[in-house]
Amino acid sequence: DTGVSQDPRHKITKRGQNVTFRCDPISEHNRLYWYRQTLGQGPEFLTYFQNEAQLEKSRLLSDRFSAERPKGSFSTLEIQRTEQGDSAMYLCASSWAGGELFFGEGSRLTVL
Amino acid sequence: QQQVKQSPQSLIVQKGGISIINCAYENTAFDYFPWYQQFPGKGPALLIAIRPDVSEKKEGRFTISFNKSAKQFSLHIMDSQPGDSATYFCAASDSGGGADGLTFGKGTHLIIQP
Numbered sequence: 001d002t003g004v005s006q007d008p009r010h011k012i013t014k015r016g017q018n019v020t021f022r023c024d025p026i027s028e029h030n031r032l033y034w035y036r037q038t039l040g041q042g043p044e045f046l047t048y049f050q051n052e053a054q055l056e057k058s059r060l061l062s063d064r065f066s067a068e069r070p071k072g073s074f075s076t077l078e079i080q081r082t083e084q085g086d087s088a089m090y091l092c093a094s095s096w097a098g099g100e101l102f103f104g105e106g107s108r109l110t111v112l
Numbered sequence: 113q114q115q116v117k118q119s120p121q122s123l124i125v126q127k128g129g130i131s132i133i134n135c136a137y138e139n140t141a142f143d144y145f146p147w148y149q150q151f152p153g154k155g156p157a158l159l160i161a162i163r164p165d166v167s168e169k170k171e172g173r174f175t176i177s178f179n180k181s182a183k184q185f186s187l188h189i190m191d192s193q194p195g196d197s198a199t200y201f202c203a204a205s206d207s208g209g210g211a212d213g214l215t216f217g218k219g220t221h222l223i224i225q226p
Contacts, residue, residue, distance in 0.1 A: 042201045042216030103155030
């Protein structure tokens with residue numbers, strides 16, 4: 001399967017803990033995006049990378065959130081000191097610059 | 113501030129009927145308007161997309177109609193089938209025709225009754 005893969009698919013954590021999600025994009029894509037989707041809502045843009053450079057961050061991305069794409073391939077999204085409001089599906093997508101976005105199946109986070 | 117407003121929130125259509133979902137946008141700089149289909153437990157998948165230089169685009173049973181002056185666009189699903197039952201999202205971006213930083217609507221939960 002050469003699609004976008006995300007890991008883990010589900011994460012349950014206690015409030016205050018740190019969590020990290022990984023995304024492996026389609027190998028030939030140079031752009032990688034993170035979105036957040038809460039129940040009954042559309043995906044909300046968080047941030048995106050072109051190669052290893054983080055080009056844009058939404059104001060939704062508080063100081064507790066950090067994303068990296070160290071070698072321009074896979075990316076990680078870390079949430080520190082999780083809060084119940086962080087419970088959501090975290091979606092990764094990849095594309096060529098200006099091209100169609102291909103989404104992964106998401107990582108569902110539940111904060112107790 | 114919701115930049116893309118989608119309606120209806122939910123829709124029930126009989127098999128073989130036409131499903132119509134509408135979206136309105138505010139930002140006149142938007143220049144790329146895709147529709148995504150999402151099944152439970154899956155990520156959104158691109159269904160069809162349009163750019164503002166055309167008023168309609170058709171791909172199989174799926175058609176986008178675009179009204180630039182009204183700042184509205186809609187998805188029509190002809191001969192709707194039970195397998196079309198999913199959540200549909202409209203989206204828009206202002207990235208010069210590409211898909212960067214998409215703004216999504218809130219989604220329409222479509223049920224096709226057999």
